[in-house]
Amino acid sequence: MQKEPKKMKWMPILAAAVLLIGIGATVYVNAAKNDSGRILINGEQFSPDQLLEIAGETTLGEVSGAPLDGLMVAVGVDNPTGRLYTLIGADGYQKTVTWEEMANGIITRERASYFPDLAKAYHVKDIIEIKVE
């Protein structure tokens, strides 16, 4: 029979706590998930096709979509240049960008953001809201 080292006796309890945290968080995340397939901007809901109609379609590199700066102007954001924009995904993932970064970014028909000058961490998928702050 193998011996259980004294100072490691708490390890199974810690492992059980870790599993409980993971399970609890999984339940919470799934319960909080909310994806209608539309995008909330400045208090209004839009479908991806509507965004392309409103702001037109442009291509950055090999990716096409609605230019984010033009979109903010088109949906009537007041003083758009002095604001911060938070792109929120259906899974809760979000990234905040400045107007300068919005000027070189697009939102695709698949509701994903694309910024060629920023890390891929800024490619938010399944966007459900663009919060103007």
Added chain:
Amino acid sequence: MKKGKLFTGILLFGSLWGFAECVISPMLGRAGLPSGAILTGVVAFGLMAASRVVYRIPGMQLGMGLVAGAMRLLNPFGGCHLCSAIAIMAEGAVFELIWLGVSSQTVENMPLKMKASLGIVTSYGVYVIGYLVTQVLTPVFSSAGFYLSNLVVFIPQILASGLLAAVLGGLTAPLAFSAREFNVSTLANRVYYPLSIGVSALCWAVVILNANVIAGL
């Protein structure tokens, strides 16, 4: 143990880890599998735990993380290479912190339940803290601003996605710890060095070739 053997070991295990991150991880992702959790729970934890019980030298896993992270940074395909590289390097550092009080002898004397528990705690800690670190550092290194609110609202998702890594770490642990039977000191230099350096070079060559093929160069 000779320093040369240790550094070659860091290069070998770090290269294997980096190879898995650059070549295997994108394949898993394309198959719709949670590649991050699988890579951390099986490959990263498995290689770090196995190398720790074989070489028995703290600090080695930090070096492995740096080697694997550097390889990931060279391969700009299959997701965010900057975030992944930061996460990998952070994972090596977190492993070192968690294992500060764990000696190779301790692992040797552990019953299966304890080994699995250590695997669960280590894999979850490495995955979750690595994820948090990359969420903070990626905006900084990519010259965009870091906003705490972006991180705070995403914490439940990070804690949830670590569950799979924890379970896989628990399953991988007994296998990884069984590597302690292998005594690297007894391996002849004429076998150890060419084999380690050869495998490492092969990993780097495949990753560089893979990156160039994908880029169409």
